[in-house]
Amino acid sequence: MESWEFAQRQSLPYEAKKIHAAKVAYEFRDWAIEHGKNLCASIGGLDSLVLYKFLLSLGIEATPVSVSVLEDISIQKIHKQIPGMVFLKPLKSKVKIIREFGFPVISKEKAGKISMLQNPSPKNATVRHAIMTGDTGKQGGYRKGTRMKLPQKWLELFAGPENEKYGTNYKTAPFKVSNKCCYYLKEKACNDWQKKNNMIPYLGLMASEGGQREKALFKNGCNYFGKTVIRSAPFAIFSRQDLLQLALELDVPVPEIYGEIVKDADGTLRTTKAQRTGCSMCGFGIHLEKRPHRFDRLRESNYQEWKFWMYEVGWGEVLDYIGVGWEDEVK
Numbered sequence: 001m002e003s004w005e006f007a008q009r010q011s012l013p014y015e016a017k018k019i020h021a022a023k024v025a026y027e028f029r030d031w032a033i034e035h036g037k038n039l040c041a042s043i044g045g046l047d048s049l050v051l052y053k054f055l056l057s058l059g060i061e062a063t064p065v066s067v068s069v070l071e072d073i074s075i076q077k078i079h080k081q082i083p084g085m086v087f088l089k090p091l092k093s094k095v096k097i098i099r100e101f102g103f104p105v106i107s108k109e110k111a112g113k114i115s116m117l118q119n120p121s122p123k124n125a126t127v128r129h130a131i132m133t134g135d136t137g138k139q140g141g142y143r144k145g146t147r148m149k150l151p152q153k154w155l156e157l158f159a160g161p162e163n164e165k166y167g168t169n170y171k172t173a174p175f176k177v178s179n180k181c182c183y184y185l186k187e188k189a190c191n192d193w194q195k196k197n198n199m200i201p202y203l204g205l206m207a208s209e210g211g212q213r214e215k216a217l218f219k220n221g222c223n224y225f226g227k228t229v230i231r232s233a234p235f236a237i238f239s240r241q242d243l244l245q246l247a248l249e250l251d252v253p254v255p256e257i258y259g260e261i262v263k264d265a266d267g268t269l270r271t272t273k274a275q276r277t278g279c280s281m282c283g284f285g286i287h288l289e290k291r292p293h294r295f296d297r298l299r300e301s302n303y304q305e306w307k308f309w310m311y312e313v314g315w316g317e318v319l320d321y322i323g324v325g326w327e328d329e330v331k
Contacts, residue, residue, distance in 0.1 A: 003218045009237045010207065017242055021234040022058055024222040025202065028232035029060050031225065032200055040065050040199040042190060043085070045075055045277045046258055048204035050243055051235060052082070053250045055202060062202055065193065067186045070094075070279045072301075074256035081253070088193055090185040094281045095313060097184050102176030103318050105283040106154065109212050111179035113150050114158045118176055132162055157322065175318055185279065205233040208240060209276075244269040257301075273297070281309055287322055292330045295319070299329065 009020060032039050039062040041052045055062050065086040068079045079085055092100075102118070104111055113131045116124045127148075130136045134149030150159065160172025194201060207217040220226075222236040235243065244261050247254065248269075254261060259272030278284070280298055292300075295315070299306040310316040310326065319326045 006207070006218055006221065006237065010239070012237070014242055014245060017237055018246065020222075020237065021054065024232060024234040024236075025055060025058055025060055028200075028202065028223050028234075031223070036198070037230075038197060038199045039063065039202065040086075040194065040197075041202045042066070042204070043068075043079060043082070044071060044204070046247065046252070046254065046271075047206065047235070047243060049078060049255075050247045050250065050252050051202060051204040053252045054234070054246065057250060063197075063199065065190065065199075065201075067189055070185055072255065072257040072277055072280070075277065078253050078255050086193070088189045091188050092184040094181070094185065094279065097178075097181050098281065098313060101180045102178030103283060103315070104179065104181045104281075105177055105318055105322065106287065107211055107284050108179045108182070110150060110154060111177050111284070113148075114154065114173075114177040115179060117150075117159055117161055118173075120161060128162065132159060132166060173321060175314060175321070181279070181282065200230045200232075202232045202234065204235055206235050206238045206240075206243065208238065240275075241269055244271070257297075280305060281313070281315070283315070283318065286319070287324055291325060293324070295326055296330045300331070 009017075012020065029039060031037075039060070041055060041062040041064050042048060043052055043064045043066040052062070052064055063086060064082050064084060065088060066079055067088045067090055068076050068085075069087075070090065071079070079087075098104075102111075102115060106114070116128055117131060120128060126136075130146065130148035131150050132155070134146045135144050136146055136148060155168075155170055157171050158173050158177065159168065159170040162168065163170055163172075190201070193199070205213050205217060207214045217233060217236045222234060223232050224230065238246075246252075248261055254271070255277075257274050257277055259274070261269060261271055263269050274294070274297060278294075280302075282294075286293055286295070295306065295310070298309075316326060
């Protein structure tokens with residue numbers, strides 16, 4: 001699918017998007033049958049819970065699977081109510097990943113770039129140059145001013161290891177940054193299980209979430225049949241409003257961490273508590289959240305866990321460094 005066509009479908013009316021999502025889901029099921037594959041549905045927060053209920057409404061049988069222990073307790077409660085749910089375990093603990101690789105902060109894409117700056121090697125020299133300058137060099141066709149360059153705000157805070165080479169005066173963070181959490185906590189465990197059981201997954205991804213998900217969905221479309229990756233994202237063209245509207249129509253159980261789905265005076269749907277959830281130690285996008293942010297909510301719901309992450313693991317230092325408040329209590 002061309003990017004312009006994908007963007008055009010994102011502007012379709014809600015009912016048309018539902019029809020499109022059903023078509024995508026059925027096409028993926030038919031491909032699986034034709035090629036002797038089994039279907040599964042990766043279950044996490046509200047988005048994927050809606051997807052699973054949607055698949056059931058279409059008569060599509062897909063084994064529900066989750067690394068549930070990573071989710072909020074209220075989400076785990078919903079998972080335990082789903083018949084036939086397969087519960088997987090992370091390959092490494094959250095603490096071990098942070099201490100071994102670094103903190104997941106800013107965004108997955110930017111964390112990967114910062115990690116390269118913090119771990120220089122001859123192999124990543126060209127990419128590091130592009131991250132510092134936007135110049136892709138010979139390997140990238142000598143393009144200038146590309147989006148490979150890390151935004152200046154983050155160069156100022158994290159590009160210190162390159163000061164000598166570029167004559168800059170950037171800071172060097174007193175902690176490491178990494179984008180490897182998802183891989184060791186969830187992705188590898190799910191991929192291994194899928195291969196072992198001849199499974200291909202339905203995922204509750206939406207391009208409207210932005211970041212790497214948006215890029216991947218724009219590039220590969222709703223159904224993707226690659227050499228090493230095969231997956232379906234029926235909700236790829238959905239907005240948050242579409243997702244919440246479908247949740248209400250299908251009477252999807254909403255985990256407590258989200259609160260309730262309500263409609264504002266202007267007709268906009270929203271959840272009364274968290275808009276999105278993830279691992280309790282994930283910092284991707286935290287700098288964009290208004291307070292009370294995710295760590296404030298964690299403090300309120302589980303003070304001991306909040307205290308552990310902030311003081312013992314070191315998240316407090318990280319948030320201080322990137323200018324995010326956390327120590328003063330906000331209700």
